[in-house]
Amino acid sequence: MKKLFKYILIGVTGFSVLSCSKFEEVNTNPEATEKATSAMIATRIILNLANQSTQKSFMMPYLLNKNVIWTEFVESYQYNGFGTSSVSMTAINDAENMVKFAATEKLAKSYEGLKYFARAIKFYESTMDLGDIPYSEALKGESEKNYFPKYDTQKEVFLGILNELELADKAFSEGEKFSGDPIYAGDINKWRKLVNSFSLNVLMQLSKKESDPDLNVKGRFQTILTSKPIFASNADNYEIKRSDKNGQQYPFYKVGNNFTIYPTMSTEIVDRLKDKQDRRLFYYGNPAAKKLSEGKTQSDFAAYVGIDHSQSFDVITTIKNSGDYSKLNDRYMEIPTGEPTQQLSYAQVCFIIAEAAARGWVSDPAVEWYKKGVEASMKFIYANTPNTTQFHHNMPLDDTYISTYVAGLGTSFPTNLEARIEEILVQKYLASFLQSEFATYYDYRRTGYPKWKINPATSLNSEAPTKIPVRWKYPTVEFDYNTENVDAAVQRQFNGVDDINQLMWILK
Structure with a gap:
């Protein structure tokens, strides 16, 4: 084998020497573009922001969110084990080129709006995972040769994110329909709705800082709600619609997917839907085989059984072998187009506004937005x-x-503030089943709702087994190459220990 490889190399070298003058001619694809365009860059950036992983990786955030449990073997997220963050900024390295390559001033404004929105999303994801991150000096390796950016405080990062979202809304408002958009077909009005709706989400994640005058959380929220376009229906959802084409199918579709036998329904979802007699249960799961054999019908709430995600893996395996549990609904595996995969939905925005109303940020009745979210x-x-x-x-x-x-939800809506917030977040959780990746986890660590079961005996969070971790660790590469700056950030925030259980600024 080594000899064969040696001869292959010799052959390649010989070809290079004899034919280098024709290399470009031979290797030019006549159907490929030779120049990047604003539209091409936009498509890549948008898909990177909105897409989700496939097959097993698709399910991993929903183990942390306790939507489903995994029965192949012990998975860290199911048992609250955290490692290092994997957020990458490479997708937006060339976002500025969308603006530079635009053919008209109005198109440049549209791509400028997308650039600011993409930056806001990526920095939001990073700071939500870690705490303090490089922001003011980030992404300046090529332009300013700054390969070791300082870490800004999380407050500074959030002020920057909110500012970039305002700039995005302004730029889109001055732009025009643009190419390269697989979600909204370049409709700048829909992009404005997304930018402002995402801003509401960011502001809600700052609920513990609502009295900070620099952030002006309540004032910003009121301004957006009363004077800017936001999501108004499911037609505005920030989602990818799937098609029956290779690479575009639903992320957990069965073809080529060897993992369809492993996820099962969690009690956190099943029991709440059963308690509320909510028919979404019949779309999320399948009836338990054992219950059907005992005479229950598929339309009986009692035929649906979740598994407690916090039990030991041995116990879970025993339950699975008994057939006394609910699998995922067939629609997640059998339909190639599945349902659109969301990063932010109209339903979620309704619940965000309902929570803001419950907290007194806006004068709208909380119950009405709560009902709109469920609907x-x-x-x-x-x-x-x-x-x-x-x-x-x-x-x-x-x-x-x-x-x-x-209509019946209005009669049972709580009167107590804390109970209202819990009920809103429980419904937001139920509406986010297999959607929006880590959004529910962010709400949980901010509020403690929904109240998820934690079993110290099975927890992989060894330092705090009664708690779910509140952050990921900084990437190892940062300690290898940006040591001084990351060490300073860890010292400033966590007394020098990069700990998954230490509270970042937004959670204090």
């Missing part, structure tokens, strides 16, 4: 699922059911 969630599921027994088990989320169910 939007149910309508999204119904609209994106074939109306067959296989997928709704004779319990469809039709208009009659939805209107009756949502």
